[in-house]
Amino acid sequence: MLPSRRQIVAGIAGAAAAGSGARATVAQALTGAHAFGFDKPDGGRMPLADYRGRPILVVNTATRCGYAGQMATLEQLWQRYQARGLMLVAVPSNDFGGQEPLEGAAIAEAARQSHGATYAFVEKTVVRGPEAHPFYRWAVSEKPAETPRWNFHKYLVGRDGALLGGFPSGTDPLSPQLVQAIGRELAAG
Secondary structure: OOOOHHHHHHHHHHHHHHHHHHHHHHHHHOOHHHHOEEEOOOOOEEEHHHHOOOOEEEEEEOOOOOOOOHHHHHHHHHHHHHHHOOEEEEEEOOOOOOOOOOOOHHHHHHHHHHHOOOOEEOOOOOOOOOOOOHHHHHHHHHOHHHOOOOOOOEEEEOOOOOEEEEEOOOOOOOOHHHHHHHHHHHHOO
16 A cells, blocks of 8 residues: 555654654764864865864964964974874965965875974864854854964864964964963873
């Protein structure tokens, strides 16, 4: 016996509800920074959820900034802690002084050539104001006093996706306060 039209519609509605429930469960599981992701220059996506259980340092960068030398120091930090679990994400931005004129993969290549940077770069992104990337809007809502005011602002995200703190542009990546915060988070695992 064939199902009635009403049974078919009810079955479709039930399946759709079950699917949306599964999506809701996944969305609920991704809390804090893990709920966000960035576009990659090659067209892929970098979900921060891929780094659950690891601390993540998110840094807005610009190749023509006076702080661009920090890319080399970030590389030292990356080499020191990547094997222990640190993830470092460079987020190029043109928001401060128009200091990121490059686009796409050219940004990471310039950072590699000039500063030896081998850590991950994402697509150029807006990091402040109403058009800011959702991660940055979330971070500002979590820590309003630690809003990026210039290039090379650093956000440290904990293993659980919580925003542990922000470090202003002038904070050297190898500064005791940042290194100790990373060390505490790595030791917590």
